[in-house]
Amino acid sequence: MSEDLWHGRYLDGRVPVPSPTTVRLGPMSLTISVDGQEREWAYHEIRQTQGFSPNEPVRLEYGDEPAESLAIDDHGFLTAINEAGWAPQGRFDRPDLRRLKFFLSAMGLVIAIGTTAMLYVTALPLLADYVSRHIPIEWEERLGDTVSETLAPTGARVSDPACLEPMQEIVERLTAAIPDCPYTIRLAVVENDVVNAFAAPGGYVVVFTGLIDQAETPEEVAGVLAHELQHILQRHGTRAVVRELATGVVIAAISSGADGLETLLGAATQLTGLSYQRGDEDDADREGMDLLARAGIDGSGMIAFFEKLEGQAPDTPRFVSYLSTHPPTEDRIARLNSLRSASYITRPLLDESRWNALKSACR
Ligand SMILES: [Zn+2]
The missing domain is CATH 1.20.5 (Single alpha-helices involved in coiled-coils or other helix-helix interfaces)
Incomplete structure (x- = not known):
């Protein structure tokens, strides 16, 4: 084996033109023949710089800069040098x-x-x-401010007090029943035919006029509001945002580079597409129903509203948004019915004439 001759190209490190060479393995060194002259490269001073995969030639360097170098195409050379056992372990691939x-x-x-x-x-x-x-409440408020301003821009909000005052009264009946509410609840009504309502972190509740139009009693509106208020109190939206961001950070960390950054920015822009987890919806239903009871508002309004949703085809344009976030399944309605406590005294919310005035003002 040691007598085998290997063919390669030699560079002396100064002249950038390779010379054909033959290489022989010896007990202490490689013997390199170039133009009739022999050079000895001691094994322990040779550095392999290339040739760790089959698609590149084996390249060895020797000495200080400018180092001499040797390129050999045949990877059998590496096998031979390792099998000969003369070179230090691990020096050659x-x-x-x-x-x-x-x-x-x-x-x-x-x-x-x-x-x-x-x-x-x-x-x-x-x-x-x-x-x-x-997360401090001030942070949640800034987040909610951004979200609500995006989804319910000031220009789209109803400013008519004939709509806002009775709506505010319903909200206040509910908030009065929340002991030590840490949030300032801010209500906005958006002029839009779509049946929708949502809560944003930090105390923002947004109701579309389309939802008020579909409600037949103030108790139905209160049911939706009680549910949305629980999303705020339980910090469901804030948690959804944190998760979204955390996912982006993890993806950014694994994929690194431009793709990761894109993902992170994508996550940040999705702050407005708050989607709760199924468990959050169940919590909001249960706690919302409880809140209605404490406020003395008949919980059957909440059930009636979800039953109304259940009757809608999932692709009805006006309903599609709220239906997708609040699927009114039979399960959900059955659970709401079982949650509704029959044994509390209810007080009327708005009398018929005020309710009718609200309905005609909130359009
Ligand atoms: Zn919800």
Whole structure:
């Protein structure tokens, strides 16, 4: 084996023209023959700089800058030098271990992705819950201000007191029943035929005139408001935003570079598309029903409104938005019925003439 001659190209480090050369393995060094002259390269001072994969030639360097170098196309050279056993272990790449190394690095990648996925599925939601519970209310208010200003711009809001005052009265009946409410509840009515209502973090409640138009009693409006107020009090929207951002940060961390940044910015722009988790909806229903009871408002209004939604085809344009965030399934309605406590005294919300005045003003 040591008598084998290998063919390569030699550069002395000064003249950029390679010379054809032959290389022989010896016990202490490589013997390199160039133009009839022999050079000895001691194994322990040779550095392999290329040739760790089959598609590039093996390149070795020797000495200080400007270093001499040697290129050999045949990777059999590496096998031979390792099998001869003269060179220090690990100084030259071992082609026979490449598959193993590839396998190990692939496994490493799989494990890294798996760990990240587990982090995302288990740790991240917990972290988001923790963070969202500890975000200062002033931050939530700034967030909610941005969200509500985007989804309900000032120019689209109803300013007629004949609409806003009785609506505000319904909100106040509810907030009066929230002990130590940490938020200032701000109501906006948007002039829009779409049946919709939503809450934004920090105390913002937005109701579309389309929803008021569909309601047959003030108790129905109060039912929707009680539900939305719970999204604020339970910080569902804030948590959705934190999760969205945290996901973006994790994706940015794994994918790094421009793609990651895009993802992060994408997550930030989705702040307005607040979507709650199914469990959040159940919580808002249950706590909302409880709030109605404490405020002395008949909970059957809330049920009546969801039943009305249930009767709508899911693609009815006016209803599509609220239906997609609040699917009025049979389960939901059955649960609402079981949550409604029959044993409390209700007080009327608005009398018929005031309700009718509200309906005609909120258009
Ligand atoms: Zn909801």
